[in-house]
Amino acid sequence: TSSHTRVGILNNPSSKIKESNTAIARGILTAFLTQNNSHLKSFLSKLSKEETAKSLAAGTKITKFLIPGMDGNTFEKKYNTLGLDLIKTHQVFCQEVLKLLPGQMAVMSNGR
Numbered sequence: 001t002s003s004h005t006r007v008g009i010l011n012n013p014s015s016k017i018k019e020s021n022t023a024i025a026r027g028i029l030t031a032f033l034t035q036n037n038s039h040l041k042s043f044l045s046k047l048s049k050e051e052t053a054k055s056l057a058a059g060t061k062i063t064k065f066l067i068p069g070m071d072g073n074t075f076e077k078k079y080n081t082l083g084l085d086l087i088k089t090h091q092v093f094c095q096e097v098l099k100l101l102p103g104q105m106a107v108m109s110n111g112r
Contacts, residue, residue: 008032009028009029009032010090010093010094010098011025011029011087011090011091011094012090012091012094012095012100012102012103012104012105013025013087013091013102013103014102014103015103017084017087017088017091018084019084022084022087023056023057023062024047024052024053024056025087026062026079026082026087027043027047027062027065027079028044028047029082029086029087030075030078030079030082031043031044031047031075033078033082034071034074034075034078035070035071035075038069039067039069039070042067043065043066043067043070046065046067047065052065062079063075063076063079094106
């Protein structure tokens with residue numbers, strides 16, 4: 001409800017990090033890096049649906065879920081070059097600094 005609110009995502013997967021099981025996480029990170037806020041919210045809502053996860057697991061390309069108005073070329077280039085190292089870095093931060101167990105979720109406010 002406020003234009004002064006910021007949202008970020010840290011990934012803390014519970015399983016081995018592979019391209020095949022990180023499509024949604026990489027899609028979220030790519031959207032944060034390449035899209036404006038108006039498209040970001042709609043795209044994240046679409047990615048959070050169970051049908052989307054099932055479709056991606058079945059082999060559907062993530063670009064099928066892009067929202068009209070999104071910069072598809074920029075998204076696709078970044079998505080295809082976004083390595084798994086970023087997700088691994090998130091995982092290490094969550095477990096070593098935040099002391100979360102693998103897969104454990106948390107909400108942080110003001111860095112706490």
